[in-house]
Amino acid sequence: MTLALEPAAQDLLFREAHTANTFTDEPVSEEQVQAIYDLVKYAPTAFNQSPLRIVLVRSAEARERLVPHMAEGNQPKTASAPLVAILAADNEFHEELPTLFPHAPQIKDIFFGERGNREQAAALNASLQAGYFIVGVRAAGLAAGPMTGFDPAGVQKEFLDDDHTPLMVVNIGKPGEDAWKARLPRLDYEQVVTTV
Numbered sequence: 069m070t071l072a073l074e075p076a077a078q079d080l081l082f083r084e085a086h087t088a089n090t091f092t093d094e095p096v097s098e099e100q101v102q103a104i105y106d107l108v109k110y111a112p113t114a115f116n117q118s119p120l121r122i123v124l125v126r127s128a129e130a131r132e133r134l135v136p137h138m139a140e141g142n143q144p145k146t147a148s149a150p151l152v153a154i155l156a157a158d159n160e161f162h163e164e165l166p167t168l169f170p171h172a173p174q175i176k177d178i179f180f181g182e183r184g185n186r187e188q189a190a191a192l193n194a195s196l197q198a199g200y201f202i203v204g205v206r207a208a209g210l211a212a213g214p215m216t217g218f219d220p221a222g223v224q225k226e227f228l229d230d231d232h233t234p235l236m237v238v239n240i241g242k243p244g245e246d247a248w249k250a251r252l253p254r255l256d257y258e259q260v261v262t263t264v
């Protein structure tokens with residue numbers, strides 16, 4: 069076997085996993101989200117900086133505040149998904165570095181003393197963690213609907229602060245009727261990979 073992962077798990081996480089556009093009304097519990105986080109927290113990040121922060125939009129009141137900031141085509145699914153998560157990059161992640169990278173606490177000032185450097189690193193590393201988060205949602209037997217079609221300034225003002233940049237809004241739940249279209253093509257190995 070070339071891959072170590074069981075074929076059923078390969079299907080669940082990759083081959084049969086789709087971006088969902090409709091959901092059933094089965095709730096997503098706090099325990100499920102915690103179990104997902106307890107897997108995806110092991111994503112690698114530079115200097116273990118772990119800049120991803122997650123806002124779970126659970127209440128009807130919060131949902132009403134979020135939906136108008138979504139692109140029109142994203143509004144119905146964001147309004148109806150059992151759970152919505154705002155994934156953000158913490159641009160002040162360096163404050164946690166003495167805990168997260170304790171053997172070299174000087175990294176905090178050497179590499180991340182400047183806000184611009186932190187923003188760049190946080191965007192890359194939190195996006196990487198966001199990818200893991202989507203896979204984690206799938207590992208819980210749920211479907212994810214990641215979206216960047218929203219007004220970032222509006223979402224930031226409504227749910228975050230100046231130190232947190234929204235990256236993605238993710239609808240989460242069991243897939244509903246006609247949850248996705250046919251699989252779109254992917255690039256072939258030869259189109260993507262070069263060996264030198």
Ligand SMILES: Cc1cc2nc3c(=O)[nH]c(=O)nc-3n(C[C@H](O)[C@H](O)[C@H](O)COP(=O)(O)O)c2cc1C
Binds near residue numbers: 218248249
């Ligand atoms: C970062 C990101 C942003 C996306 N933004 C949107 C969006 O705003 N609206 C939407 O309907 N789909 C969005 N998608 C879904 C993609 O269109 C979808 O993942 C892609 O077409 C592959 O579909 P599949 O997962 O069913 O194979 C987004 C996906 C990602 C990963």
